[in-house]
Amino acid sequence: MVTKEKKSFTKLLSSPRPEAVEMQSFLLQYLTEIQELNLSYYWDLRLPKLSAYQLLKQQDAAYKGRLVLATVEALRSLSNNNETLYQLEALLKQLLRLTLSIDSEGFLQLLKLYGISEQANERDVETALNKFPVLLTLSQVEKLAAKEGISEALIAYLKQLRLHGVSSSDNRLGNLRAKIQDILRASGVAELPVVIFPADDLFGVTLNEFVQGLHGSDAAGSWLRLLQLCQNVSGAQPTGKFQKAAAAAVAAVGAENVAA
Numbered sequence: 001m002v003t004k005e006k007k008s009f010t011k012l013l014s015s016p017r018p019e020a021v022e023m024q025s026f027l028l029q030y031l032t033e034i035q036e037l038n039l040s041y042y043w044d045l046r047l048p049k050l051s052a053y054q055l056l057k058q059q060d061a062a063y064k065g066r067l068v069l070a071t072v073e074a075l076r077s078l079s080n081n082n083e084t085l086y087q088l089e090a091l092l093k094q095l096l097r098l099t100l101s102i103d104s105e106g107f108l109q110l111l112k113l114y115g116i117s118e119q120a121n122e123r124d125v126e127t128a129l130n131k132f133p134v135l136l137t138l139s140q141v142e143k144l145a146a147k148e149g150i151s152e153a154l155i156a157y158l159k160q161l162r163l164h165g166v167s168s169s170d171n172r173l174g175n176l177r178a179k180i181q182d183i184l185r186a187s188g189v190a191e192l193p194v195v196i197f198p199a200d201d202l203f204g205v206t207l208n209e210f211v212q213g214l215h216g217s218d219a220a221g222s223w224l225r226l227l228q229l230c231q232n233v234s235g236a237q238p239t240g241k242f243q244k245a246a247a248a249a250v251a252a253v254g255a256e257n258v259a260a
Contacts, residue, residue: 009027009028009031012074013074017069019066022066023071026056030050034050047094061099062101064100064101065101065102069110071088071091071092071095075089076113092132092133093136096133096140103144104144105151105153107154111137111157114131114134116128116134116161118160120161120164122173125173126170126172126173129176138176138179141183145186146186149187158184162177162180164176174228226252
């Protein structure tokens with residue numbers, strides 16, 4: 001029987017950042033346990049079965065928040081180790097579904113670790129969406145905004161990020177803009193959605209002319225929220241949440257106006 005050579009994760013977990021130093025022992029335990037159990041990095045990895053994960057569940061929300069930052073630091077140090085990459089990605093996604101304590105400055109730091117700085121271009125944002133759970137992260141930001149509010153610096157950052165890919169047909173960018181709009185709304189920022197359709201065909205050109213004609217009208221907000229939802233439509237089966245939002249958006253505009 002051929003056994004896989006044991007890896008050393010020490011170099012991978014060598015970031016000098018405070019949260020990375022603090023969480024080095026946990027991440028080492030997590031990765032080593034997976035290796036010792038000889039789990040397939042894709043098929044067999046079930047986090048609740050790991051003793052490291054059971055210990056994690058006993059920690060408070062602030063600890064889990066710091067672990068999120070440390071895990072991203074470790075992910076950034078990887079280049080071509082797909083197995084360890086997947087294991088850390090699985091941990092990060094699970095963490096972002098738990099109750100976390102991360103403040104506005106922490107979320108700004110996290111999004112920048114994803115590679116989305118204030119100077120990021122559309123390609124940088126697309127790369128971040130490919131490599132990191134950006135939308136899950138923004139869902140955590142939305143919870144913070146609804147619970148206690150977010151800083152002016154984070155609001156300004158999100159407003160800038162919302163402008164990326166406004167004319168792109170990439171549904172992920174549309175979902176990102178919609179999520180940011182939800183965060184701004186939860187923060188009490190009364191701004192209309194930014195809606196621009198790809199102008200490479202007559203349909204897109206016509207829709208953009210319609211959007212331009214809405215400016216200043218009383219119905220602008222209702223129509224723009226409905227059109228923003230339309231931008232996020234994919235070939236997949238619509239979720240209950242989407243159907244509920246779409247029904248509310250159509251009702252706000254008026255079914256007869258949509259039909260017309």
